Amino acid sequence: MPGQDPALLPPEHVPSAEELAAAARRIAPYARRTPVLRSEWIDALAGCHIHFKCENLQRGGAFKFRGACNAVFALEADQARRGVVTQSSGNHGAAVALACRLRGIPATVVVPRSAPRIKLKAIEGHGARVVPCAVSQADRDATTRRVLEETGASYVHPFNDSRVIAGQATATLELLEEVPGLDVVMAPVSGGGLLSGAALAARLRAPGIRVVGAEPEGARDAHDGLVSGTRITGRPTDTLCDGLRAELGPLPFRILREQQASVLLASDAATVAAMRQIFDHLKLVVEPSAAVALAALLAHRDAFAGLHVGMILSGGNLDLDALPWTTG
Amino acid sequence: MPGQDPALLPPEHVPSAEELAAAARRIAPYARRTPVLRSEWIDALAGCHIHFKCENLQRGGAFKFRGACNAVFALEADQARRGVVTQSSGNHGAAVALACRLRGIPATVVVPRSAPRIKLKAIEGHGARVVPCAVSQADRDATTRRVLEETGASYVHPFNDSRVIAGQATATLELLEEVPGLDVVMAPVSGGGLLSGAALAARLRAPGIRVVGAEPEGARDAHDGLVSGTRITGRPTDTLCDGLRAELGPLPFRILREQQASVLLASDAATVAAMRQIFDHLKLVVEPSAAVALAALLAHRDAFAGLHVGMILSGGNLDLDALPWTTG
Numbered sequence: 072m073p074g075q076d077p078a079l080l081p082p083e084h085v086p087s088a089e090e091l092a093a094a095a096r097r098i099a100p101y102a103r104r105t106p107v108l109r110s111e112w113i114d115a116l117a118g119c120h121i122h123f124k125c126e127n128l129q130r131g132g133a134f135k136f137r138g139a140c141n142a143v144f145a146l147e148a149d150q151a152r153r154g155v156v157t158q159s160s161g162n163h164g165a166a167v168a169l170a171c172r173l174r175g176i177p178a179t180v181v182v183p184r185s186a187p188r189i190k191l192k193a194i195e196g197h198g199a200r201v202v203p204c205a206v207s208q209a210d211r212d213a214t215t216r217r218v219l220e221e222t223g224a225s226y227v228h229p230f231n232d233s234r235v236i237a238g239q240a241t242a243t244l245e246l247l248e249e250v251p252g253l254d255v256v257m258a259p260v261s262g263g264g265l266l267s268g269a270a271l272a273a274r275l276r277a278p279g280i281r282v283v284g285a286e287p288e289g290a291r292d293a294h295d296g297l298v299s300g301t302r303i304t305g306r307p308t309d310t311l312c313d314g315l316r317a318e319l320g321p322l323p324f325r326i327l328r329e330q331q332a333s334v335l336l337a338s339d340a341a342t343v344a345a346m347r348q349i350f351d352h353l354k355l356v357v358e359p360s361a362a363v364a365l366a367a368l369l370a371h372r373d374a375f376a377g378l379h380v381g382m383i384l385s386g387g388n389l390d391l392d393a394l395p396w397t398t399g
Numbered sequence: 400m401p402g403q404d405p406a407l408l409p410p411e412h413v414p415s416a417e418e419l420a421a422a423a424r425r426i427a428p429y430a431r432r433t434p435v436l437r438s439e440w441i442d443a444l445a446g447c448h449i450h451f452k453c454e455n456l457q458r459g460g461a462f463k464f465r466g467a468c469n470a471v472f473a474l475e476a477d478q479a480r481r482g483v484v485t486q487s488s489g490n491h492g493a494a495v496a497l498a499c500r501l502r503g504i505p506a507t508v509v510v511p512r513s514a515p516r517i518k519l520k521a522i523e524g525h526g527a528r529v530v531p532c533a534v535s536q537a538d539r540d541a542t543t544r545r546v547l548e549e550t551g552a553s554y555v556h557p558f559n560d561s562r563v564i565a566g567q568a569t570a571t572l573e574l575l576e577e578v579p580g581l582d583v584v585m586a587p588v589s590g591g592g593l594l595s596g597a598a599l600a601a602r603l604r605a606p607g608i609r610v611v612g613a614e615p616e617g618a619r620d621a622h623d624g625l626v627s628g629t630r631i632t633g634r635p636t637d638t639l640c641d642g643l644r645a646e647l648g649p650l651p652f653r654i655l656r657e658q659q660a661s662v663l664l665a666s667d668a669a670t671v672a673a674m675r676q677i678f679d680h681l682k683l684v685v686e687p688s689a690a691v692a693l694a695a696l697l698a699h700r701d702a703f704a705g706l707h708v709g710m711i712l713s714g715g716n717l718d719l720d721a722l723p724w725t726t727g
């Protein structure tokens with residue numbers, strides 16, 4: 072879970088059209104242009120036409136590489152030399168580590184001691200330094216500040232960062248380019264980097280399109296915050312979607328409000344069922360945090376009847392020894 | 400398992416360059432141009448550069464749709480009207496059923512009573528008539544002959560058919576077009592439609608390339624037949640690769656000999672491990688019969704050091720409630 076310590080947040084601004092275009096150019100040599108796949112079977116089930124943008128097939132197995140790559144390669148040479156620091160127990164840490172390896176600069180990832188060993192391995196596998204800390208957000212922030220002071224490195228927040236949001240937006244830019252005429256673009260929402268990037272890309276390339284987030288019922292702060300108009304913080308979460316437990320960041324919240332994005336909810340049971348449909352019919356490995364988007368659509372299928380929906384499958388990193396339909 | 404009754408075999412001829420090009424044009428409106436994916440992790444493990452052609456993402460979840468589609472759409476209108484008959488307990492039956500539905504003509508699939516219900520559902524789901532028969536090859540052939548006499552339909556063999564082989568060749572044509580400079584093209588071999596198609600595509604587009612099949616140790620008739628120069632029939636098989644239990648057909652055998660293709664073996668345990676690598680690192684659902692190619696490469700990695708290998712992931716149809724690493 073990322074730090075909400077204001078001292079760690081970069082200057083907030085809404086990325087411009089130029090910044091989105093620059094992000095697309097900047098990451099093109101490193102990121103994969105992921106395929107868009109279809110399933111007639113899932114379309115029949117959903118009663119609409121779904122175009123799946125497969126970010127589980129992105130480098131590192133998640134869209135996170137786009138934002139991290141853009142942020143890391145956007146640094147000026149003298150800044151870059153001092154390296155990059157981030158906090159993450161998930162895909163963002165590994166993505167920053169990979170991007171720094173590609174640029175040849177040092178990366179430090181502050182990781183709570185509770186993080187699964189498999190995630191640590193992914194981060195260390197890319198040559199990053201892992202700094203363990205206690206689980207509390209205060210300790211994570213203190214550790215991060217200490218590392219920043221020691222190294223003079225740059226901080227790259229997982230989502231509340233305009234460079235990261237511009238990077239995530241490139242997934243939707245590619246989707247809109249490949250599939251003209253979409254009615255809706257849909258993506259999971261947690262901190263909000265992916266969905267706010269989608270909203271900005273849609274404003275730029277397909278202004279009439281609806282932007283819809285998907286969130287677990289047990290971590291519905293984005294849904295409730297956008298409905299009430301006030302960002303929600305400090306709520307406990309209860310969901311198996313381990314990538315969706317962060318709170319919507321201030322900058323993504325602002326972008327999503329401006330773009331009139333909405334959020335639909337799905338139960339964890341529906342998410343597991345949707346994940347199984349994706350394995351069975353798209354032949355893709357996705358994590359629960361990605362499948363939540365299909366689950367939310369299926370739970371509200373009347374709202375999508377006959378439409379063309381672009382859906383971002385956000386990632387595919389999970390423990391295959393403990394698939395949720397085999398473990399209960 | 401397909402019939403070996405000579406009366407059921409179509410005239411054997413090696414498809415020409417023109418027939419391959421015609422197949423590519425014929426199936427283009429219906430088949431997917433599947434993506435080619437990479438994994439740095441698997442490349443590091445293998446010590447070479449593997450370009451995975453993802454036929455698990457093909458319609459119907461397997462390359463089989465290419466050959467079936469070409470055979471069905473190659474029929475003259477008056478022949479086509481009387482429909483198509485095949486024998487299959489696997490992916491070919493569903494592929495013929497789907498191709499016939501797309502052309503709007505009747506399909507009949509003769510299926511042994513031992514076939515898993517999930518396969519029957521896939522065939523019936525495409526609107527084909529399923530005719531059950533006893534398990535023996537003699538009964539399958541007799542039932543097929545009876546249906547052919549009753550209907551006047553055309554028989555489409557799963558692999559010993561030049562239209563089917565030309566269709567399967569299109570997977571390799573696309574791969575060679577997308578990835579110039581490959582040293583090797585590798586695919587699983589059973590009846591031999593996919594591998595002989597690969598050999599013909601390679602002869603046409605990349606004459607210097609090595610063509611390598613992969614086969615389970617417990618169903619090694621293609622390996623032994625190509626080494627000895629005599630096609631092997633009537634051997635029992637013992638492998639969990641349920642798509643690789645057919646015998647190499649006479650026409651594929653002839654093509655593979657002419658093209659000097661070789662076959663490498665893999666144990667089922669190595670195939671399960673390779674399948675898990677593909678799930679974990681490519682984020683793709685593949686069946687054991689597809690993973691055998693990676694397993695065979697890894698078992699002989701010295702032979703591939705530093706090379707660029709195109710590998711056809713042949714299919715992704717399996718029961719996800721019984722993944723081999725969870726069921727032991």
